[in-house]
Amino acid sequence: MTNPNPKSEISDLKSETSNLTPEISDRFWLPVASLWFREVVRFYRQPSRVIGGLASPLLFWLLIGSGLGSSFRHTAGGTDMEYLEYFFPGTLTLILLFTAIFSTVSIIEDRREGFLQAVLVSPISRSGMVLSKILGGTTLAGLQGFLFLLLLPAAGIRPTLTGIALTAILILLAAFAMTALGFLVAWPMESTQGFHSIMNLFLIPLWLLSGALFPPDGASTPIRLCMRANPLSYTIEGLRVTMYWNGSADSDPVRTLLISLAVTTLFGLVTFAASVALAQHNIRGGK
Amino acid sequence: MSDAPAVIVDRLTHRYGNRDALRGVSLQVAPAEIFGLLGPNGGGKTTLFRILSTSFPPTEGTAQIFGDDVVAHASRVRRAMGVVFQAPSLDKKLTVAENLWHHGHLYGLSGPALRQQIDEMLTRVGMLDRAGDRIERLSGGQQRRVEVAKGLLHRPRLLLLDEPSTGLDPGARRDLWEYLKMARDRDGLTILLTTHLMDEAEQCDRVAILNHGELVALGTPKGLSATVGDEIVWLQANDPEQIAGRIRDTLAVNCTVLDNTVRIEHSPGHELVTRLFEQFPGEIQSVTVRRPSLDDVFIQRTGHRFWEEGDDEPKSQI
Numbered sequence: 001m002t003n004p005n006p007k008s009e010i011s012d013l014k015s016e017t018s019n020l021t022p023e024i025s026d027r028f029w030l031p032v033a034s035l036w037f038r039e040v041v042r043f044y045r046q047p048s049r050v051i052g053g054l055a056s057p058l059l060f061w062l063l064i065g066s067g068l069g070s071s072f073r074h075t076a077g078g079t080d081m082e083y084l085e086y087f088f089p090g091t092l093t094l095i096l097l098f099t100a101i102f103s104t105v106s107i108i109e110d111r112r113e114g115f116l117q118a119v120l121v122s123p124i125s126r127s128g129m130v131l132s133k134i135l136g137g138t139t140l141a142g143l144q145g146f147l148f149l150l151l152l153p154a155a156g157i158r159p160t161l162t163g164i165a166l167t168a169i170l171i172l173l174a175a176f177a178m179t180a181l182g183f184l185v186a187w188p189m190e191s192t193q194g195f196h197s198i199m200n201l202f203l204i205p206l207w208l209l210s211g212a213l214f215p216p217d218g219a220s221t222p223i224r225l226c227m228r229a230n231p232l233s234y235t236i237e238g239l240r241v242t243m244y245w246n247g248s249a250d251s252d253p254v255r256t257l258l259i260s261l262a263v264t265t266l267f268g269l270v271t272f273a274a275s276v277a278l279a280q281h282n283i284r285g286g287k
Numbered sequence: 288m289s290d291a292p293a294v295i296v297d298r299l300t301h302r303y304g305n306r307d308a309l310r311g312v313s314l315q316v317a318p319a320e321i322f323g324l325l326g327p328n329g330g331g332k333t334t335l336f337r338i339l340s341t342s343f344p345p346t347e348g349t350a351q352i353f354g355d356d357v358v359a360h361a362s363r364v365r366r367a368m369g370v371v372f373q374a375p376s377l378d379k380k381l382t383v384a385e386n387l388w389h390h391g392h393l394y395g396l397s398g399p400a401l402r403q404q405i406d407e408m409l410t411r412v413g414m415l416d417r418a419g420d421r422i423e424r425l426s427g428g429q430q431r432r433v434e435v436a437k438g439l440l441h442r443p444r445l446l447l448l449d450e451p452s453t454g455l456d457p458g459a460r461r462d463l464w465e466y467l468k469m470a471r472d473r474d475g476l477t478i479l480l481t482t483h484l485m486d487e488a489e490q491c492d493r494v495a496i497l498n499h500g501e502l503v504a505l506g507t508p509k510g511l512s513a514t515v516g517d518e519i520v521w522l523q524a525n526d527p528e529q530i531a532g533r534i535r536d537t538l539a540v541n542c543t544v545l546d547n548t549v550r551i552e553h554s555p556g557h558e559l560v561t562r563l564f565e566q567f568p569g570e571i572q573s574v575t576v577r578r579p580s581l582d583d584v585f586i587q588r589t590g591h592r593f594w595e596e597g598d599d600e601p602k603s604q605i
Contacts (some may be wrong), residue, residue, distance in 0.1 A: 035393075038378065045380045113379065117374070118370065121342060
């Protein structure tokens with residue numbers, strides 16, 4: 001970045017500010033945007049993270065997708081699809097989940113490395129701090145998700161422009177909700193190890209029971225009920241609509257999409273509100 | 288500048304579970320003064336630091352900074368104050384300038400004004416030429432200088448520092464102190480710092496000594512030392528307890544045994560030394576006469592040495 005001010009102006013400014021506390025404004029978005037940007041910069045300075053969020057879901061998709069291949073028969077919209085195609089929205093969700101969740105691990109690092117302590121005694125509000133963190137994760141997960149969309153043709157799907165736009169909206173909403181969920185898990189954690197066990201015990205099952213791997217219709221009743229109650233299921237159902245969006249205003253897909261958008265948005269709002277409440281409550285009196 | 292105290296701490300008590308970290312501590316810090324909180328680890332100084340920095344509220348009592356309560360008006364207090372923690376608070380993946388850039392944004396600064404402020408602060412701490420380097424590439428002393436620049440970036444009226452000399456070599460410590468004194472004299476900055484180093488506390492304008500969460504002494508380093516007396520005689524012998532008893536009986540002076548050394552508060556010291564050698568020829572291994580330091584104040588007020596109790600691992604001895 002270059003300094004646009006000529007030298008004379010700088011010295012003028014200097015003599016003015018030297019005796020005064022500079023104007024400290026109450027702007028909400030300036031600190032939020034700043035910390036949000038920091039999340040993104042940090043992520044891309046750690047290439048292993050960029051790879052980690054994309055590569056393993058991609059590998060799952062290729063191995064499981066082509067491995068199961070045509071052993072799997074699912075009839076959607078009257079046409080048969082191969083597993084590679086069925087598994088596509090599930091993989092997309094897994095990419096979002098991995099990137100979003102792992103981006104919130106940075107909370108634990110920020111706490112351990114000391115960055116957070118300085119943020120917590122600065123004037124940024126707790127809600128602003130939480131928002132910046134979650135928007136950072138949303139951005140990262142969203143970008144990784146968009147990248148994966150480039151592979152749609154490889155799965156045999158030819159999306160329309162509207163379809164892609166709707167998919168992108170759904171991706172961002174889901175990424176927001178999942179990052180906020182990750183924040184809830186990461187905030188109370190002292191170490192990243194604890195985070196991994198929660199990941200395996202709670203977040204992976206959440207994904208498994210979302211229709212990502214198998215459709216609910218063939219599952220046993222308890223599993224089906226779990227899948228009904230899982231907000232992620234609605235995201236995936238929505239993705240199955242938007243990816244095949246062809247402009248025809250069939251009432252069924254539109255209704256599914258609206259429900260999907262509503263549930264995903266609600267999921268995001270609830271997890272965000274809970275994150276803010278948790279961060280505000282957390283005034284630790286202990287060492 | 289008004290004479291109203293910069294910091295008022297009133298009957299502050301803090302408990303972790305059922306352990307008292309602070310017990311009814313009251314003190315005031317004047318504007319443009321360097322005020323030291325001295326005490327052994329576990330003495331309560333870091334707890335006081337954290338309460339003043341608005342990290343958490345106290346169990347009982349109040350603290351005000353420039354007239355604003357640290358709990359009720361935390362937001363105003365945070366704007367008026369810069370905080371330098373003992374643990375680093377810089378993002379190692381970012382450059383020096385980027386760290387300050389984000390920090391400025393947190394305090395509502397932006398644009399050319401922020402850029403100019405960053406340049407000025409980095410110049411002051413002599414780090415301008417490293418502005419583009421990532422933090423992970425700097426030495427500990429350089430990182431600490433950036434921490435100080437960061438704490439002062441928004442031109443606070445009060446700077447809080449927790450154990451600022453931790454991990455600094457003597458040269459870097461001297462630089463830091465020179466800089467703190469300059470900021471006090473030039474900008475009227477009020478500085479409150481914690482330390483467990485006696486020689487560091489000696490450099491403060493005033494010192495509060497905390498032990499087991501209680502304020503045991505408060506005053507200028509010179510004034511506090513003067514309360515102990517002019518001179519102190521330290522004596523080493525084969526059997527310190529036994530010789531201490533006999534010194535008490537024959538010379539009618541008050542003496543104590545600490546760490547196998549007999550300690551006698553007596554002025555003038557040289558006169559006593561002569562009498563000691565006359566009375567106990569051949570029994571004395573060595574005698575030292577010193578002017579009292581804050582160390583002696585601590586011993587006098589608590590009855591033990593600085594490192595004995597409530598202190599798991601002294602970081603460095605003086």
